[in-house]
Amino acid sequence: MHRGVFITFxxxxxxGKSTHLRLLASELRLRGYNLVTTREPGGTPLGARLRDLLLRGEEQVDPLAELLLYAxxxxxxxxxxxxxxxxxxxxVLSDRYADATxxxxxxxxxxxxxxxxxxxxIGTDGLMPDLTLVFDVSVAVAHARMRKRNGIEKEEDRFEREEVEFHTRVRDAYRQLAAQEPTRVRLIDASGSIEETHARVIEIVLPFLEENAAGEKAARSV
Ligand SMILES: Nc1ncnc2c1ncn2[C@@H]1O[C@H](COP(=O)(O)OP(=O)(O)O)[C@@H](O)[C@H]1O
Ligand SMILES: [Mg+2]
Structure with a gap:
């Protein structure tokens, strides 16, 4: 059994995963928790090279090869x-983990x-998160946010029907995971403002840590 607490996004x-991981991390650091933030793929030096191959390679990655590289x-x-x-x-706060597979x-x-x-x-070596936050938003809203993030204006939109269907299946799978494992996997409505969503995150995480990480705050002399 580990002593820390493993939370995945x-x-x-x-x-909004990365946005809310950052906001939660600052909040928890202020409260004196010992924190490590990381992500998948790419949380280690080897992983950073795999991430590059997976997300930026020239070559089309075969789906089975992709599955095994993520593992x-x-x-x-x-x-x-x-x-x-x-x-x-x-x-430990990780931007994606096993549920993404x-x-x-x-x-x-x-x-x-x-x-x-x-x-x-096999890939997790049996380690599952203590708490998983699923940011739930429609594919259309998520797509609009990414276009904005990437500074894409009006020009051709390559987000075609096939991709909409793919991302819809992914979203539905996350919702299903939350329904199957409601204690570990918490579905968060992420359609509102960043502030509204952050408040929901805090509402879930702070009580969870009070219960599960009471002894994990950095020793502080006041
Ligand atoms: N609730 C929100 N309302 C509006 N924009 C948001 C909201 N949450 C995130 N964003 C913006 O949407 C973009 C994608 O968010 P990001 O955290 O990078 O998502 P992810 O890591 O899940 O891909 C970012 O530019 C972010 O600032
Ligand atoms: Mg991100």
């Missing part, structure tokens, strides 16, 4: 970064759920 692209990234991440941080009493490679790409379950078990 999930949701479709543009749902390799996760194995390195868990064994060299996440578990050691938890064992030394840190709170279920949503993207399972529901999105269509790999069978027993294969996905095996790969997740």
């Amino acid at each position: 999930e949701g479709i692209d543009g749902s 390799a990234d996760r194995a390195q991440h868990v064994r060299t970064l996440v578990r050691p941080a938890l064992e030394t009493g840190h709170i 279920v949503a993207y490679q399972g529901a999105g790409r269509g790999f069978p759920s027993d294969l996905i379950a095996d790969i997740v078990r």
